[in-house]
Amino acid sequence: MSAHAALGVSGTPPLPHPAPPPPPPVSRAAAGGPMLQDADRLRFVGAATRRISRAMDLDEIVAGLCRAVLPSFSDGILVCLRDPLPVGDERPTGPLVLRLHRFDRAPAEDAGGVPFPEPGVPAPELCEVRPGSDLAEVLRGVRPVFTDSPAGRGALAELTGDGGVFALPDGQRAILAPLRGRRRVIGTALFLRRPESRPFELNDLLVAAQLATHSALGIDKAVLYGREAHIADELQRTMLPETLPSPPGIRLAARYLPAAESARVGGDWYDAIPLPGSRVALVVGDVMGHSMTSAAIMGQLRTTAQTLAGLGLPPQEVLHHLDEQAQRLGAEHMATCLYAVYDPVSHRITIANAGHPPPVLLHPGGRAEVLRMPPGAPIGVGGVDFEAVELDAPEGATLLLYTDGLVESRLRDVWTGIEQLREKAGTTGRLAGPGRPPALETLCDDVLDMVGPGDRDDDIALLAARFDGIVPGDVAYWSLEPEDAAPGQARRLARRTLSRWNLEELGDSVELLVSELVTNAVRHSSRPVTLRLLRTDVLRCEIGDDAPELPRLRRARPTDENGRGLYLVSRLAMRWGAARLSTGKIVWFEFARP
Template sequence: MSPQVRGRTGLRAASAVWLTVQMPLTTAGGGAEETHAAIAVIDDTGTVIGWSRAAEDLLGYRAADVIGRSGAALLTTHDRAARIAAWAHRFGDQEHWSGLTSVLHRDGRAILTQLEGSRLRIRDGTTSWLLAATPFRGGVAAISALEPLIRRSPVAVGVWDADLRCVWLNEMAQRLRRVFPHYQVGRSLAELLPGPEAELAVGAMRAVLADGIPLIDRESRWTTADGRSERTLTTSLFRLEGRDGQALGVCSLAMDITDSPARERLALLRQVSTRVGTTLDVSQTAQELADLAVPVLGDYVTVDLNESVLPNSEVPSRPPVTEAGIPVFRRAGAASIHPGIPESPWARGEVIYVPPTSPFTRVLASGRSHFEPVLDASPGTWVDYDPQRARTIRDAGIHTLIIVPLRARGDILGVTVFIRTENPTPFTLDDLDLAEEFVARAALSLDNALRYTRERTAALALQRNLLPRRLTGGDAVEVASRYLPAGTHEGVGGDWYDAIPLRDGRLALVVGDVTGHGINAAATMGRLRTAVRTLTNLGLPPAELLADLDNVVARMSEQEADTEGIALDAMGATCLYALYDPVTRHCVLATAGHPPPALVAPGGGVTFPRLPPGTPIGLGAGTYESLDLELAAGTLIALYTDGLIETREADLEAGMDRLAAALSPVSLPLDDLCDSVIEAMVADSSEDDVALLLARTRALPER
C-alpha cells in the first residue's frame, strides 16, 4: 500500500535530512511485525513539503508542525550544518542512498533509524527527495526486548554511521566518555584529539566499514581525559549492513580490562622475561620464579630441581635412600602468601625425599603435568607413604594441587608445584594452562642459569688447576697471591700470575689477562702460562721474551685457522713480565699492553713506573722495550690485572689511586695485605676476574 503523503505540490530540488526511529514495533508474542516506513519529502531549500501519518506516529510531530519549516530542526543539535554539508558532498549526485542517523523526537529523545533517500524529478526540471525512515533492525536495536539488557551490559556498545559519526550508545559506553572522548552521540571520529591510539581507532573503523572483516579483541591503552590514569581496553568492531548488503555503519564493543583477572594473568606471562632470570644464578632464578607466581597462580609455590641436573658445585654429596623415599629433588625456590612459608617442611637447598609412587616422580618420568583440583589425601593414597607432607597438607589446609614439569631443550630440570590454601577455589583447567605456559617460559631462564653454572664450574676448575698451587719466591722475594673469578654473567676469564725461580737465583714475576671468558679463555691462559715458563727457562730478557711469546701465540692462531684462513678461536692477551735479581737489586720490566706495577718503597711511598708501551700478545708484530729499576731491599712489587682497578664507574687512573691507598699498610704480612687490598678494591661481586701478585724483595750478598 502506498503511503499517504500530506503536503504542497510545488516540489523543488532538495537537500537532505535523515529521520530516525529507535526500534521496530513488536507483536504481543514478541515477534517483530511489519512496520510502515515514515515518509517525508523535502525540497531543494531543505524545507519539509510532505509528511506522512507514519512519520507523525514515529516522531510525534503533526504535519502542521513541520511542513513549511526547515528539516534541519529535526536533526540533533550537534554540528547540523556540517552534517548537511557532508551529505550534500557524498550523496548529492546519487539517485538513491541509505544510511543511519540520529534525529530528535518531539519529546527531545534522539532516535536511530535506517533512512533511504530517493530523488524525485518534477515536470519543471526541479528535484526533491523522498525520504523513507524505517526502524533500525541491525545490532543493538533489533528487538525491543533486548534493549534493557544491552543498555545495562558491562560491555560498552556503540553504533557509528557510515561517516563514522556516533549515533547510539548504551549506558556503559556513556561511562567510558572519560576515556573515549568521542563516545558522544552526534560526534564524529574526525573530531578526535590527535594521538596514536586515536588514529589507530579511526583507521580500524574505516577498514571494517570498507571490507566488512570484523576486528576482534584489539587491545589499546588510553589516558583518561584528566591525565591521571591509563586504562587498557579491548575493542571489537563489526560492520552493520542493510537488507541489500550496503554498509550502514559500524558497531563497536569495548571492555575495560585494566583491572580484570584475565589481564592480571596476561601481565604475569609478560613479566616472566623481565623478572625471572635477572641473573645467571640458579638459586636466585628459581626463587624469582616462585615469587612471581604468588599469589596470581597459587597461595604457595615451590621450585624443586632434579639433583641430576644440578652442577656439582651446588650439590653436596648425594644423601642415601631412607624410609621417607628417594632423594630426588633439592628445594631451589619457595614463596607463600604467609610470612615465613609455614607450608614448606624443607628450606631452600635442602634435599627432598619423595615416595616412588608419588605424583612428583610420575611427573618426572612422564613429563606430563599432574592436575588434582581436589587433593585426595585419604588413607590408601600416596600420601600414606609421605607422612611429612601429610602433616603439612592437614595443618596448612592444602586442598588443590598442580605439579608442572620444568622442561627445557628436551630435558626435565625439576618440577614447579602450585598449591592453594586460603583461596577456597579449586584449580581449573584454565589455571593448569596458565601454569604450564608460565613454567615453560620461566624454564628457559632457569636452563640458561644451569648451563652457565655448569660451564662456569668447569672453567673455574680448569682455571684453578692451571694456576700455580704453591708460589715460591725462593731466596729472592717473599710472595703471596689472590685470584677471584668474575661474579657477573661473563664468568671465569683468563687472568693468571706466576713466580718462576731461575737457576742463577733471579726470579721472574708475571701477570697476564687473556681476552674473553669461559673455558676457552681458561685453556688459552694455561697454554700461555706454559709458554712463558718455557721461555723463562731459556734465560731471555723481558723484552725479548715478550716478543718471542707474541710470535708463538700468533703461530698457534694460524695453525688453528680454518681453510679460509680465519682464526677459529683467535688468542690475545696482555702481559707484564718482571725479572728481579736479588744480588744487584735490579728489576727489569716489560709490558705487552698491561697496566703498570705498583712499587711500594720500604717507607711507604707508592709509585707506578711508566713502562715503554708494547702491543698485546697475539698480533705477531709486537716490539717491546724494557725498563731497568734498582729497588731498595724490602720494596713491595704489586702486579695485578685490570679487574682489580677498573669498574664501570671509574677508569684505570682512579683505580690506581685507590690501589695506592689500599697498599699503604705495607708492613702487614703479605697474606694479610692481599686480603686487605682485595677487601678495599673489590665489591661483593666483581665485574671481571681479579689476579693479584705481591712480592717483597730481599737483598742477597754477591755470588
C-alpha cells in the same frame, strides 16, 4: 528503539533494579589471586615468564617463580627438585629422589584454617618416588593436576609426608605441576590456596603448565651453565700456580678473583719462576676477551713463558718470543704482559712491558710510586721491539704487579685506578709503622678492598713480591780456570768460606760434591768455571760452565770409571738440579743449615 519499548508496556518508566549487595570481604591474596578473565591470565603468564627467564642461576630462577605467583596466582608454593639434578644428557642413576628446594607463602590476614605448616614446622626435606606410586604416575604424565582427585591426593600425601604437614580443605585448593626439562622430569611445583581464597579453576591448570615449563627449561639451562662455568673456572685455576715458590731473598703472595658470573672465564694469569743464579722471574699477563678460548690462549702463553724463563733469556727477549707465539696462535689473539727478573744478590730488578699497566713499588717507609717504563705494544701485534729497564730493588720494598681488572671499570678510567692503587698501597705501608713493611697477605687484602662489589667488571690477578735480598756477606763467588788444579782450589775455597760462616760440619760433604761437579765442568768447558756459595735459610752451591748439555743421573756399573758424581749429589744433598743458561748451564745443590 521506540518510546514504548523504552518506557515499558504501560508507557511508564520502569522501576530501577535494586543495587547488588557488596561482595563479601576477602583476603588480599584471594582478591588478587584467582584471575577469572583470560586476558588477565595471559598478562600474568607473560609477566611471570619474563621474570623467570631473566634469571641465570638456579636459585634465582626458583625465586623468580615464587615471587611471580605470590600472591597473584597462589597463596603458597613449594618447589622440590631432583637430587642430584642431572646435567645435560646425563642419565641419572639410582631412585628418583625429590628434595625440598624452596617453600614460600604469602602473608595471611586471617591465621585461621591456613593449610600451611605452622612457623617452626618444616616441610618434608626429602621424598623418594616409589615406582608405580601415585606421585610417580603424576610425574610421568607431566601435566599439572588438582590434588582433590584420588591420584592427586595420593601424590600430595607422598610428596608432603602422608598429609601430616598440609591439611587442605575440600575443593581445588592445590595444583601439582611436574617440572620437565629437555630430557626428563627434574622436579615438581605445588601451588596452594588458602580456604578463604577462591579455588583454582580449570584454566589455572594451563597457567601452572606454562609456569612449570618455563621454570623447568630455565633450571635445565642454569644447571648446564653452572656445570660448564664450574669446569671452565676449574680449568682456568689449574692453569694458575697452585702454590708460589719460596726462592731465597724474596717473599711472594698472590690473589686471583674471577669476573662476574656471566663472564667468569678470562685470560688473566700470574707466575713466579725460580731461575738459575737464585734469581726469580715475576710474570703477570692478561689475554684480551672472556671465553674458553681466552683461557686456553692464556695457558699456552704461560707455558711458553715458563719455558723461555728456563733458558735464562732477558725480559725483552722473553716478550719478543711470546709475541711470536701469540701470532702463531692466531692474528686475533692479543695479550698484555709484564715480565720482571729480580736478582737478590745485586738487589736489582729488570722489567719489560708489553702494553700492561705499570707496577707499583711500595718503599719500606710507606712511600708508593708508579714505576715509569716504556709501555710497549701488546703481545700479538707483531713487529714491535720491547725495551727493558733496570731498577734498584731496595731491601724491604714490595712490588705490586696486577691486571687491569683491579684499576679499570665502568666507574673509573685506568689511570684514576692506578692512582687509587698507589694511594691505597701507601696508606697500608704507613699504617704498618716506620721501618716495618706491611704483611704481604694484609697488603693484598687491603688493595683488593678498593674494588667495590659493583665495581668489578673483569678478572683480577695480583702478585706481590717483597724484596728481602741476600746481603753481600752471605755470598761467595769465584771464577776458576778450566784446568786440573781447579777441583782442589774449589775445595779449599769452599772449606774456607764454610769456616767463616760457622758451617764447618757441612765441610766434608760440600767439599766432596764441589770437587765432583767442578771436575765434570772442567772436563767439558773451554771457558772459566764459576763457583758460588749462598747462605740463606739453606746453604746453596752453584757451579756454572759454558757447556749446554745438562747432566743426567744414572747408576754407574762396577766397571765404569765415571758417572758416580751426580749419584753422590743426589744421595748427600737435600735438593739438587740443573738449568740451561744463554751462555751454558748451571748445576746446583742445597744443604739444610745445621
